[in-house]
Amino acid sequence: MINFWSYKREYKKIKNKILIRIDKTISKGNVFFGDELNNFEKKFLKKYKSKFGVAVGSGTDALLISLSALNIKRGDQIITAANTAIPTISAIINSGAVPKLVDIRDDYLIDPSKIEKQINKKTRAIIPVHLYGQSCDMDKIIKIAKKYNLKIIEDCAQAQGAMYKNKFVGTFGDFACFSFYPTKILGTYGDGGFIITKRFNDYKKIKRLRFYGIETTDKKNKFFNKYYANDNGFNSRLDEIQSTILNIKLSYTDNFIKKRINLAKIYIKNLKDTNLKLPSVNNFSKHVYHLFTVRHRQKNKIVKLLKKNGVGTRVIYPYPINIMKAYKKFGTKENNLKKTFSASKEIFSLPLYPELKISEVNSICKTLKKILKLIDQ
Numbered sequence: 001m002i003n004f005w006s007y008k009r010e011y012k013k014i015k016n017k018i019l020i021r022i023d024k025t026i027s028k029g030n031v032f033f034g035d036e037l038n039n040f041e042k043k044f045l046k047k048y049k050s051k052f053g054v055a056v057g058s059g060t061d062a063l064l065i066s067l068s069a070l071n072i073k074r075g076d077q078i079i080t081a082a083n084t085a086i087p088t089i090s091a092i093i094n095s096g097a098v099p100k101l102v103d104i105r106d107d108y109l110i111d112p113s114k115i116e117k118q119i120n121k122k123t124r125a126i127i128p129v130h131l132y133g134q135s136c137d138m139d140k141i142i143k144i145a146k147k148y149n150l151k152i153i154e155d156c157a158q159a160q161g162a163m164y165k166n167k168f169v170g171t172f173g174d175f176a177c178f179s180f181y182p183t184k185i186l187g188t189y190g191d192g193g194f195i196i197t198k199r200f201n202d203y204k205k206i207k208r209l210r211f212y213g214i215e216t217t218d219k220k221n222k223f224f225n226k227y228y229a230n231d232n233g234f235n236s237r238l239d240e241i242q243s244t245i246l247n248i249k250l251s252y253t254d255n256f257i258k259k260r261i262n263l264a265k266i267y268i269k270n271l272k273d274t275n276l277k278l279p280s281v282n283n284f285s286k287h288v289y290h291l292f293t294v295r296h297r298q299k300n301k302i303v304k305l306l307k308k309n310g311v312g313t314r315v316i317y318p319y320p321i322n323i324m325k326a327y328k329k330f331g332t333k334e335n336n337l338k339k340t341f342s343a344s345k346e347i348f349s350l351p352l353y354p355e356l357k358i359s360e361v362n363s364i365c366k367t368l369k370k371i372l373k374l375i376d377q
């Protein structure tokens, strides 16, 4: 069986390093806000050419804290893509705002030409979701945000290291949110997230919000590091154990991305003459292939036969947000989200992770081609 995803091979390779260093970390007697977290925050910001940022407990928290930093009022509206992960939407709703869903383009990313229609007096921000490892069309989104004085929160959960016109995703928005969920480009063995921001005051605020609203930046503040809440905050700490793992794995990230791109190239080379729709990569993009998502009218049959032949796949995402029970009331009519709906019925993702072998990708392609031939008969 070729699993859709697994971290076991990777862990086997770096296990000793990780266990030795975790032991050191715990032995220091500091579980939170220690050297590992500080180092990780510094290295992550340097790597992604950003000035300010904090690590938090998850990607979902990163979105919620960023929205809270914008002082969202109940009933404010936030624009985002209809084809996104549930947490993009739950963060918006948990901040008190209402999500306004926008359809996607053929690249599965938010369609900037459909954003303006959703803007009204209550709109406060746009959350472009850089899905599957590819950047949204940022120039167009930034232009709209400027025109209507809206904030931008980039959802980079699936696209760490991806680029738009040679600039890293995460460097465009007022805030940018990352996830270190294990499947991600940089994943820990647990939960974690990161917020990048451009302004010092926003940095101070998100740093308070992740720790009950307590001031931990401004040493001149008389309540510095005291049990005194400046803001109504959260508990969203990245602990020293997760920070240790991330510090080790951050140094491998570029190599992980190279491997992903290389495996994607092999998929493309093998499958380009089939009737599968392969990922469409924009010329402004450096795609980092968090997922290798393909499309076919007979998705269900193909997925079933792949499973029968020992190949794991996943559909990301099978249900557009506004058909789920929890979010029906935030729905836009189905025909406004036509592309999201038709994609959800036809897309599926093939295995792609750094430790997947080239021979395995070749074997998946061989099996897939046989299945396609059978189906087309």
Ligand SMILES: Cc1ncc(COP(=O)(O)O)c(C=O)c1O
Pocket (backbone or CB within 6 Å): 058, 059, 060, 061, 084, 085, 087, 088, 129, 155, 157, 158, 178, 179, 180, 181, 191, 192, 193
């Ligand atoms: C697009 C997107 N946004 C947000 C998140 C939330 O991240 P986390 O699972 O770390 O809370 C995820 C991860 O599942 C995601 O894929």
